[in-house]
Amino acid sequence: MKHFKETLYDAVCQEFRIDKLYFENRTKHQHLMIFHNARLGRVMTLDGIVQTTEADEFIYHEMLAHVPLFSHGRAQRVLIIGGGDGAMLREVLRHPVEQVTLVEIDKAVIDIAKKHLPDHSAGAFEDARTNLTIADGLEYVSDTDEKFDVIICDSTDPIGPGEVLFSEEFYTQAKRCLAPGGILVTQNGVPFFQLDELKVTARRMAPHFVDATFYCAPVPTYYGGFMAFSWGTDDTRLRQTDMATLHGRYDEAGIKTRYYNPEIHRASFALPQYILDALSGTS
Amino acid sequence: MANGRRVIIGAPPQEAKAYLELVAEHGSPLLVFDREILERQYQLLSDTLPDVELYYAVKAHPNEHIVRALDELGCGFDVASAGEMDMLMDLKISGRRTIHTHPIKKDREIRDALRFGATTFVVDNLDELEKLVPYRDRVGILLRVSFSSEDAAVDLSRKFGCDVRDAAGIVMVAGKLGLHIKGLSFHVGSQCENSAKHVEAIEQCHQLMEEISKSVPVPMSTLDIGGGFPADYQLAGIDISSFCAPIRKALGRLPRDWHLLAEPGRFLVAPSVTSITTVTGRSERHGTCWYYLDDGVYGSYSGQIFDHAIYPLQVLKDGTTRPSILAGPTCDSIDVIAEDIQLPELEIGDLVIGHQMGAYTAATKTRFNLLPDARFVCRYDNS
Numbered sequence: 001m002k003h004f005k006e007t008l009y010d011a012v013c014q015e016f017r018i019d020k021l022y023f024e025n026r027t028k029h030q031h032l033m034i035f036h037n038a039r040l041g042r043v044m045t046l047d048g049i050v051q052t053t054e055a056d057e058f059i060y061h062e063m064l065a066h067v068p069l070f071s072h073g074r075a076q077r078v079l080i081i082g083g084g085d086g087a088m089l090r091e092v093l094r095h096p097v098e099q100v101t102l103v104e105i106d107k108a109v110i111d112i113a114k115k116h117l118p119d120h121s122a123g124a125f126e127d128a129r130t131n132l133t134i135a136d137g138l139e140y141v142s143d144t145d146e147k148f149d150v151i152i153c154d155s156t157d158p159i160g161p162g163e164v165l166f167s168e169e170f171y172t173q174a175k176r177c178l179a180p181g182g183i184l185v186t187q188n189g190v191p192f193f194q195l196d197e198l199k200v201t202a203r204r205m206a207p208h209f210v211d212a213t214f215y216c217a218p219v220p221t222y223y224g225g226f227m228a229f230s231w232g233t234d235d236t237r238l239r240q241t242d243m244a245t246l247h248g249r250y251d252e253a254g255i256k257t258r259y260y261n262p263e264i265h266r267a268s269f270a271l272p273q274y275i276l277d278a279l280s281g282t283s
Numbered sequence: 284m285a286n287g288r289r290v291i292i293g294a295p296p297q298e299a300k301a302y303l304e305l306v307a308e309h310g311s312p313l314l315v316f317d318r319e320i321l322e323r324q325y326q327l328l329s330d331t332l333p334d335v336e337l338y339y340a341v342k343a344h345p346n347e348h349i350v351r352a353l354d355e356l357g358c359g360f361d362v363a364s365a366g367e368m369d370m371l372m373d374l375k376i377s378g379r380r381t382i383h384t385h386p387i388k389k390d391r392e393i394r395d396a397l398r399f400g401a402t403t404f405v406v407d408n409l410d411e412l413e414k415l416v417p418y419r420d421r422v423g424i425l426l427r428v429s430f431s432s433e434d435a436a437v438d439l440s441r442k443f444g445c446d447v448r449d450a451a452g453i454v455m456v457a458g459k460l461g462l463h464i465k466g467l468s469f470h471v472g473s474q475c476e477n478s479a480k481h482v483e484a485i486e487q488c489h490q491l492m493e494e495i496s497k498s499v500p501v502p503m504s505t506l507d508i509g510g511g512f513p514a515d516y517q518l519a520g521i522d523i524s525s526f527c528a529p530i531r532k533a534l535g536r537l538p539r540d541w542h543l544l545a546e547p548g549r550f551l552v553a554p555s556v557t558s559i560t561t562v563t564g565r566s567e568r569h570g571t572c573w574y575y576l577d578d579g580v581y582g583s584y585s586g587q588i589f590d591h592a593i594y595p596l597q598v599l600k601d602g603t604t605r606p607s608i609l610a611g612p613t614c615d616s617i618d619v620i621a622e623d624i625q626l627p628e629l630e631i632g633d634l635v636i637g638h639q640m641g642a643y644t645a646a647t648k649t650r651f652n653l654l655p656d657a658r659f660v661c662r663y664d665n666s
Contacts, residue, residue, distance in 0.1 A: 001375060001377075005377060005379040007377070007378050007379050007397075007399075007400030007401075007402060008402075008421060009402065009420070009421050010402035010403055010421065010422050010423030010465070011423060011463070011465075013379065024375065026372065030398070031372065031398075047398045047399075047400075048377070048378060048379075048398075048399070048400040159394050159397050159398055159418075160394075160398050193420055194420050195420065196417070196419065196420055197420070
């Protein structure tokens with residue numbers, strides 16, 4: 001295997017040269033591959049779709065972690081669903097949180113990412129605040145009695161093991177697990193190519209949150225321009241957190257970021273017209 | 284010849300010795316795979332249809348040695364089930380190099396195919412089209428149209444394919460559903476005697492695609508010409524280049540930017556696998572000599588039932604022939620490979636060779652009587 005061709009779309013595909021193959025096999029739940037590419041560093045794919053690369057993972061993980069955490073301002077208990085590569089955990093642990101629970105369905109992803117993608121987790125699994133659970137994300141949020149200030153859904157695409165994390169039942173149960181003023185964020189695909197996914201999520205989330213919307217960031221290897229992140233909370237003020245407050249929290253946390261900053265934070269909620277049209281049902 | 288079956292009596296000493304050595308080494312019954320023949324067949328077909336991307340119909344013989352050899356030649360794969368995709372994934376073959384061609388699918392099958400990485404799907408009716416709506420952002424669709432073939436041994440136009448008169452309507456509906464039908468596919472049947480039906484189908488599809496493309500926003504640009512490339516069951520020396528010449532000519536009249544696909548199975552693998560069975564018993568019944576072999580129509584010869592194939596047979600002995608019957612090892616009376624054929628007197632332990640037995644043979648074997656399968660062995664195995 002000398003090249004990786006992504007299998008997301010029939011008419012177009014991105015192709016990566018495989019400069020060194022570290023792992024390629026089936027786990028109990030999916031097909032997993034980790035290889036090195038000269039331009040992108042180590043690349044992880046699941047079921048033929050790029051999940052993360054060393055070169056651009058900072059955009060995705062910073063935006064899915066810091067936007068809800070700095071909006072919330074005092075999150076103590078955080079739940080990550082998916083995110084077996086450990087990078088989301090790494091970013092969340094940079095905040096002064098009490099406990100982070102990571103629920104991953106596929107233990108092999110954690111084991112193999114620790115070995116072949118070590119800079120993603122960078123020791124986060126060994127942090128005393130980390131509480132790791134191997135379970136189905138929907139079952140976990142349905143069964144647990146715990147409440148969380150922020151829930152981050154770092155899932156695969158809606159075909160495969162991540163499927164249940166796009167179901168209405170998941171949003172219902174996740175909402176149940178949120179403490180008052182809590183926020184749910186999820187990865188929601190690349191609307192330019194996956195407009196249906198955006199519309200379906202919008203329709204399924206809306207009944208459960210007073211403020212249900214999306215924010216965006218462009219992640220180069222999620223080919224197609226902006227990636228959408230869904231945002232759900234009952235506290236409508238959180239999205240409007242003013243610049244001074246965000247700056248205060250950002251400076252206080254002393255987190256060095258490479259994509260996130262308070263200006264980007266605010267701006268990321270401004271949606272391109274094609275996304276707004278899709279959400280309002282006019283496209 | 285009896286009942287259209289080619290029978291070879293006797294074998295040159297070197298050839299006989301090779302068969303005997305294979306059985307001495309691996310036992311009996313066997314299916315012996317000759318990779319060089321497969322490579323030659325692939326080369327012949329690609330040379331004669333240079334602008335056509337070949338997708339091996341995995342169902343013809345879903346065997347890892349065959350699939351691996353074709354993978355190394357750069358061949359694509361035509362899959363029709365999750366099981367076939369599983370097999371390719373085990374062999375590290377990307378879904379990007381496959382097309383899913385079963386016209387009728389469960390939702391689960393579509394999802395499995397997408398997870399595997401196959402994004403080209405075939406439909407032939409509106410129900411199937413609607414099943415793809417949830418995945419419309421990802422898939423490319425071929426509409427299978429039906430042309431019947433009187434020449435073909437197995438007519439595939441009866442079970443699948445929409446009437447050409449309905450094609451335009453289905454493409455319009457697809458457009459309204461946000462689905463893109465990127466082209467047409469057809470199967471004129473298997474084991475065609477000549478390529479006249481292919482040519483007619485190509486010409487009709489050409490006209491149809493040009494016509495439909497005028498009224499849809501996204502033009503159709505893919506034509507999948509299916510299979511039907513014959514195996515040489517008469518050992519008459521089929522010249523595939525002559526067979527394909529009219530097809531090549533017809534394809535040459537299509538727009539240069541169209542994507543051309545074919546799904547050969549039988550032509551590629553039939554000659555690359557040879558069956559070896561052993562006489563395990565015999566009896567004299569009503570003036571005919573019955574020979575009971577260790578493989579039969581519930582095993583490697585199942586293609587005689589399901590595929591209507593009549594395989595060329597060979598015995599290694601020479602001599603005076605008499606009316607004989609070759610029967611398989613199961614208890615069922617239908618398990619007869621050949622009746623009323625003239626054979627020299629065989630003894631227990633003698634070998635019977637079946638030629639051109641690579642396609643739709645082991646693929647359709649059964650578990651009846653729980654008899655062991657013929658062992659698949661690779662000849663000249665360098666791996």
